[in-house]
Amino acid sequence: MESSDETLGQYIEAAAKALELPIEPEWLPAIKANLEVTLRLGKEVASFPLPDEAEPAFVFEA
Amino acid sequence: MHAWGTASEIAEAVRRGATSAHAVAEAALARIAERDGVLNSFTAVTRDRALARARAIDAARARGEPLGALAGVPFAVKNLFDVAGLATLAGSKINREHAPAKGDATLITRLEAAGAVLVGALNMGEYAYDFTGENVHDGPSRNPHDTGRMTGGSSGGSGGAVAGGLVPISLGSDTNGSIRVPSSFCGLFGLKPTYGRLSRARTFPFVASLDHLGPLARSTRDLALAYDAMQGHDADDPVRARRPAEPTLPSLEHGIEGLRVAVAGGYFRRGAFPEALQAVDRIAKALGATRVVELPEAARARAAAYVITATEGAALHLDRLRARANDFDPAVRDRLIAGAIAPASLVVKAHKFRRWYRDEVAKLFDSVDAILAPATPCTAPKLGQQTLVLDGVELPLRPNVGIYTQPISFIGLPVVAVPVPLTPLPIGVQVIAAPWREDVALRIAHALEAGGVAVAPRPQQWEKA
Numbered sequence: 350m351e352s353s354d355e356t357l358g359q360y361i362e363a364a365a366k367a368l369e370l371p372i373e374p375e376w377l378p379a380i381k382a383n384l385e386v387t388l389r390l391g392k393e394v395a396s397f398p399l400p401d402e403a404e405p406a407f408v409f410e411a
Numbered sequence: 412m413h414a415w416g417t418a419s420e421i422a423e424a425v426r427r428g429a430t431s432a433h434a435v436a437e438a439a440l441a442r443i444a445e446r447d448g449v450l451n452s453f454t455a456v457t458r459d460r461a462l463a464r465a466r467a468i469d470a471a472r473a474r475g476e477p478l479g480a481l482a483g484v485p486f487a488v489k490n491l492f493d494v495a496g497l498a499t500l501a502g503s504k505i506n507r508e509h510a511p512a513k514g515d516a517t518l519i520t521r522l523e524a525a526g527a528v529l530v531g532a533l534n535m536g537e538y539a540y541d542f543t544g545e546n547v548h549d550g551p552s553r554n555p556h557d558t559g560r561m562t563g564g565s566s567g568g569s570g571g572a573v574a575g576g577l578v579p580i581s582l583g584s585d586t587n588g589s590i591r592v593p594s595s596f597c598g599l600f601g602l603k604p605t606y607g608r609l610s611r612a613r614t615f616p617f618v619a620s621l622d623h624l625g626p627l628a629r630s631t632r633d634l635a636l637a638y639d640a641m642q643g644h645d646a647d648d649p650v651r652a653r654r655p656a657e658p659t660l661p662s663l664e665h666g667i668e669g670l671r672v673a674v675a676g677g678y679f680r681r682g683a684f685p686e687a688l689q690a691v692d693r694i695a696k697a698l699g700a701t702r703v704v705e706l707p708e709a710a711r712a713r714a715a716a717y718v719i720t721a722t723e724g725a726a727l728h729l730d731r732l733r734a735r736a737n738d739f740d741p742a743v744r745d746r747l748i749a750g751a752i753a754p755a756s757l758v759v760k761a762h763k764f765r766r767w768y769r770d771e772v773a774k775l776f777d778s779v780d781a782i783l784a785p786a787t788p789c790t791a792p793k794l795g796q797q798t799l800v801l802d803g804v805e806l807p808l809r810p811n812v813g814i815y816t817q818p819i820s821f822i823g824l825p826v827v828a829v830p831v832p833l834t835p836l837p838i839g840v841q842v843i844a845a846p847w848r849e850d851v852a853l854r855i856a857h858a859l860e861a862g863g864v865a866v867a868p869r870p871q872q873w874e875k876a
Contacts (some may be wrong), residue, residue: 364752370732376745383749386810387721390714391757394764397711405762406769408620408650410607410823 414576418484418633425483432465432483439485450575452568456531464528479526486580490532492516493613501615502535504548504738517610518641525640533568537740539617541565542812547740555870560791563596565589570597586621588816594828595786595839598868601627602634606823607652610645618723629867631857635659659850667858672700675784678709682801687785690831694840697864707771712818715761721750722758769822776845785815786828786839827852829865
């Protein structure tokens with residue numbers, strides 16, 4: 350079974366290809382480290398229970 | 412007029428004829444020439460424009476015309492503001508190839524309409540994705556209190572230029588803390604107004620749903636003067652709220668009587684260095700604030716702001732990442748690429764959470780008028796420092812300087828960062844008010860300044876200049 354590290358590396362390469370983003374191999378460790386933080390924080394947000402009807406605030410109004 | 416004259420003192424002296432706008436501009440340009448080789452605050456000095464503008468003010472006075480509230484006051488702007496004739500760099504290498512701006516940002520036009528004199532554009536972190544004030548293309552902004560230390564960012568030059576006595580007022584932008592962080596590290600008053608209050612027309616964006624503009628200064632009166640001059644509807648900014656100008660100067664000296672001030676607990680007491688908490692406690696004591704309130708889910712709010720920033724910022728720069736990736740600061744590039752490929756479902760969740768969090772925090776303002784929180788977890792780090800230890804855990808410095816500012820700008824609340832003159836380095840405290848109540852935050856900041864609790868210290872190196 351692949352480690353999550355390998356899976357994330359494969360995800361980065363596939364997603365970058367799909368978006369036509371050129372990535373040089375030496376950038377990968379930093380991109381991976383940054384994506385890990387974004388995913389961790391994103392999951393923290395996504396785990397907060399909100400009803401289906403909750404409206405997003407795309408353009409924020411104070 | 413010496414280097415440490417405030418904007419209100421300068422304008423008063425120019426109106427009285429005690430000095431001329433031209434002499435004030437020449438003195439500011441001379442200070443920039445003398446000090447900025449060290450501070451590296453400026454990326455462009457608009458000498459000819461400044462002197463022409465100053466001469467026009469002096470000529471208006473000679474004709475007996477009334478002068479504005481900022482008559483002859485030198486100011487400078489973060490280089491993401493359009494300045495006619497200059498390429499709008501936004502701290503980048505890539506934007507250097509842009510054509511010179513044809514006109515000025517609305518906020519520059521408004522300050523100049525009040526008599527202020529633009530003297531230049533200021534250094535900043537690349538594309539504003541930064542809390543350090545370091546820039547690989549232009550070199551780091553240096554903290555006037557210790558030039559081996561960071562100004563904070565991304566409005567690094569905006570902090571250094573004001574704290575170093577080059578100009579009394581600068582403009583910066585604040586997406587996640589980029590006015591409040593340099594205000595804290597450089598020992599300044601900084602105002603991040605309510606989201607949508609000030610026009611963003613003709614400025615280079617970063618994260619559309621989080622970007623704010625505002626002033627930094629060495630006194631609360633100067634903040635209020637600049638802020639009041641910049642308010643008002645602007646048809647060129649589709650996001651700006653349709654709200655009338657609400658001047659803050661008339662109530663600036665009303666004091667704190669009747670205002671209910673609380674201290675943010677929980678999240679905002681964790682992970683800070685002792686000096687950050689000492690500063691909050693000193694301000695709280697001066698205000699008699701004993702109540703502690705919890706901003707619900709503040710850690711999650713910070714997480715959501717982080718996700719929105721990474722992904723919206725990446726969307727802005729997607730074409731440049733495809734075509735010019737090697738021309739970015741590598742640290743910025745790698746964060747943006749990660750943001751570009753982050754799943755959209757998490758971003759939508761973050762926007763949904765924002766409305767919930769905004770509504771919950773709004774409830775707190777039913778029973779308090781202002782909330783105190785640290786502006787930064789620490790005083791200015793050394794230039795080049797890569798990590799900091801929070802709660803016993805070593806973390807990357809760049810994203811973590813803004814842990815206390817992000818949950819506030821996430822929902823657009825107005826904040827005045829006030830400087831607490833600790834030794835050896837100052838540190839800031841956020842005075843956070845309800846939406847559209849900049850007047851409350853400024854009143855409190857002014858009372859703290861009048862009581863000598865919040866003070867913008869003069870750097871020893873240039874104290875007597």
